[in-house]
């Protein structure tokens with residue numbers, strides 16, 4: 001496997017850096033980061049978790065939110081951007097296993113960097129899981145990022161076990177908002193959801209989803225694209241991601257989270273596409289399946 005620096009060197013707009021350089025006031029002992037600066041966008045990616053942390057279009061529109069209190073610490077989940085939650089989403093029945101799996105806190109290998117069409121750039125990351133006490137089945141996860149005027153994230157999962165393996169997962173995007181109390185997601189009006197705050201009670205969303213307090217809802221079977229309104233107006237489209245999780249911790253929980261802090265819940269909402277709860281993927285031995293999310297500003 002070529003070293004990170006060797007892969008990155010041929011591309012003028014892509015440099016290796018670290019969190020101490022880019023975020024000198026942030027907490028934590030520091031992490032290596034990749035900086036992307038092209039004619040189309042500026043972005044920062046952490047090889048830990050293959051996590052796109054920030055993305056701003058050339059016209060200055062940010063498409064992602066990163067917590068001002070993000071802690072850059074090896075093995076700690078990074079609050080913001082698009083964490084990859086895998087091989088399970090949410091809490092694990094075994095309390096000793098971390099919420100949202102271990103992919104987001106593992107080092108992924110950068111396997112390829114390429115110039116894509118129309119000035120976009122492409123980064124490929126891979127996580128080889130040999131199978132261990134955390135998750136018995138060996139698998140490979142690959143994440144392809146295409147960064148241009150939009151963000152494209154494609155996750156592919158391959159089961160290397162000789163038996164079928166069950167996965168739940170999400171691309172947990174933190175989207176910036178200007179005024180949280182104005183935010184709405186119109187396409188969810190009238191849809192059923194499972195409320196994580198009420199033991200997965202199945203309820204119906206009356207009007208457009210709004211965020212006037214803590215929200216933690218799983219909308220199954222959302223085929224359509226999803227638009228976040230009003231400012232910035234962002235669109236999430238997808239392929240093969242049946243579930244949509246919607247989250248904001250509300251004021252009280254945000255204040256109690258050391259990597260979020262008082263008032264910072266006002267800056268974002270999470271719209272997370274993936275395959276969770278009953279919509280998880282069962283992969284046959286040797287099977288590969290892909291899911292893709294595209295985030296764009298309208």
Ligand SMILES: O=P(O)(O)OC[C@H]1O[C@H](O)[C@H](O)[C@@H](O)[C@@H]1O
Pocket residue numbers: 077090099100196216217245246247270272
């Ligand atoms: O704090 P984290 O482990 O990153 O999880 C943040 C949030 O992720 C998802 O949105 C879940 O549905 C929430 O229940 C959870 O609180």
